[in-house]
Amino acid sequence: MPVSELLLDRSRCSVAGTLAVVGEKWSLLVLREAFLGVRRFADFQRILGAPRAVLTDRLATLVDQGILRRVPYQAEGERQRHEYRLTTKGIDLYPTLVALMEWGDRYLAPEGEVPMELRHRNCGAPVHLTLTCEDGHTLRGAREVTPVPR
């Protein structure tokens, strides 16, 4: 029996908690589009091809959770509508999306054919997620990490 089983309270697990909030497929795809600059219902719907009712529900949930916020706008001669913009809480989901993307690029994309690259805005170099410790070391992976129950 793994030692961790005795020490960890799974009911408070932050992985499960985050999954409960944003783990649904359409929610994460809405967030992907939001990070790519999409803000309007009609654009989300056209790009994602999500059923209207599902998209309405997922956007409302993401707003309720404080991950997106609704901002009114009014185009010339049209009625007032709302845009959906990422909050700080939403922007902080970026590493989750990058992690999913990097794994998909490595294991699902045909050799060398990744759909999109992330680059550092300032210097143009490719961006990656890395595990680092507060002493400044870069870790190569899970094997160099010890989980410590609190």
Place this chain on the structure above:
Amino acid sequence: MPVSELLLDRSRCSVAGTLAVVGEKWSLLVLREAFLGVRRFADFQRILGAPRAVLTDRLATLVDQGILRRVPYQAEGERQRHEYRLTTKGIDLYPTLVALMEWGDRYLAPEGEVPMELRHRNCGAPVHLTLTCEDGHTLRGAREVTPVPR
């Protein structure tokens, strides 16, 4: 209309691809336990409280996907059984789990009460996911990243 809409082929998206493989709740919770050292069916079942049929299905899928591998073992006087161990492809999902955990720790855990800390095995310092570029810069977040369609 966001510029990205015109340039990106969503059908090849690696976020959606990874979600299709491991986005299901029980699959990710099985992986969480695997990273905590759980290997045996009975242990997964007791810790997760997953229905037996669901757990059987998720383990089989993760094996089919090459994320877990089945390794035979035989306890004294019992019939041969199988353990489930992470492959390299599975271990590479670690950043995804850490990203979900870090967001949950920040936004879902009661103040200062994170369930678990990750520490660098060598030096003991707390471990975090960071966005870094190949030129060695540490990025503060999504706003410093430019997505480039390929």
